[in-house]
Amino acid sequence: MKTTIAINGAGGRMGQRLVALANEDASLKVVAALDAPGSPALGRDAGEVAGVGRIGVPITSELPLEPRPACVIDFSAPAGTMAVLPVCVARRIPLVVSTTGHTDAQKAEIEAAAHETAILFAPNMSLVVNLLFKLVRLTAEALNGKGFDAEIIERHHRFKKDSPSGTAMHFAEVIREVQGGRFVHGREGIVGERQADEIGVHAVRAGDNVGEHTIVFSTLGETLELVHKGHSRDSYARGALLAAAFLATKTAGRYSMADVLGL
C-alpha cells in the first residue's frame, strides 16, 4: 500500500526535489501538487516541472478533495503554510510543515492545529542536523557557566527570503533553554565588549549554498565548533518524505523529527 502525499510549494526548489525523490520511491505516490495562486507553475504537470517527466499530477492552487492524500508536505512560504493549514485541519489530513520564517502568531496557529490533526513542524528535516540539535544541547549543558561564548553562523544561497534560518534560530533557542541569555542578531557600530549572556546569530547569503550551520562555543584559549554543511537539498527532502510516511498513520498530535528518525 503506497503512502499518498500532496506537496505544497511543488514548483519551488524543495518541492521539485520532493516530487523527483517521491517518484523514485515505490512506497510513495504524489497525488496532489500545490503552488501559489498566480504561480507560473499552475496547470503544469508536477513531474515535468521537477524534470522527471509527466506523473499525471497538475499543479493547482488548492488541494482537490479527491484523491485524499495521507499526508501533506509543506515547503512553501509562510503564507503558503497558512493557506493549507486550515484545509488539513478541516479534512483531518496530517501535515508536515517544513517552511520557515513564520511569525510567532502563525507558529502558535500551527501548533494549535495539532489538536485536530497530526502535525510535524521542523525547521530542518536532515538526519544530521537533527542529531546536531542534540549535540548542541549536550555541549551547552556541559559548558554552561564555564565562560564560553556561544555564536551561530549560518550560510545560505542568495535566493533565501527569510533570515536568519529557522535552523539557526532553533540552535539559538536550544542554547538559551540551557544557558539563558539573549539573541544578538549581527553587530554594527561601537557596540562595546561582548556580554556573557549574548547568543550571537549571523546570516551569510551568498551563491548557491544549500545550508551550512556553524555553532561556536569559544572561551579564552580555545574554541569548539560544531558544523553541518549541506551538499544537496535531497537530505532535507528525504527527511521530509520519511516524516510524511511516519505522520500518515498518526492521530492528532504534535510530532517531531526525533520521533521520525529515532533520535
Ligand SMILES: NC(=O)C1=CN([C@@H]2O[C@H](COP(=O)(O)OP(=O)(O)OC[C@H]3O[C@@H](n4cnc5c(N)ncnc54)[C@H](OP(=O)(O)O)[C@@H]3O)[C@@H](O)[C@H]2O)C=CC1
Ligand atoms: N525544513 C527543512 O528541512 C527545509 C526548509 N526549507 C524551507 O522551505 C521553504 C521553501 O524553500 P525553497 O523551496 O528553497 O523556496 P522556493 O521559493 O524555491 O519554493 C517555495 C515555493 O512555494 C511557493 N509558494 C509561495 N507562496 C505560496 C502559497 N501561498 N501557497 C502555495 N505555494 C506557495 C512558491 O511559489 P512562488 O515562487 O510563485 O512564490 C515556490 O514555488 C523555505 O521557507 C525554506 O526555509 C528549505 C529547505 C529545507
Ligand SMILES: O=C(O)C1=N[C@H](C(=O)O)C[C@H](O)C1
Ligand atoms: O532556505 C533554505 O534553503 C533552507 N532553509 C531552512 C532553514 O531556514 O533553516 C533549512 C535549511 O537550512 C535550508
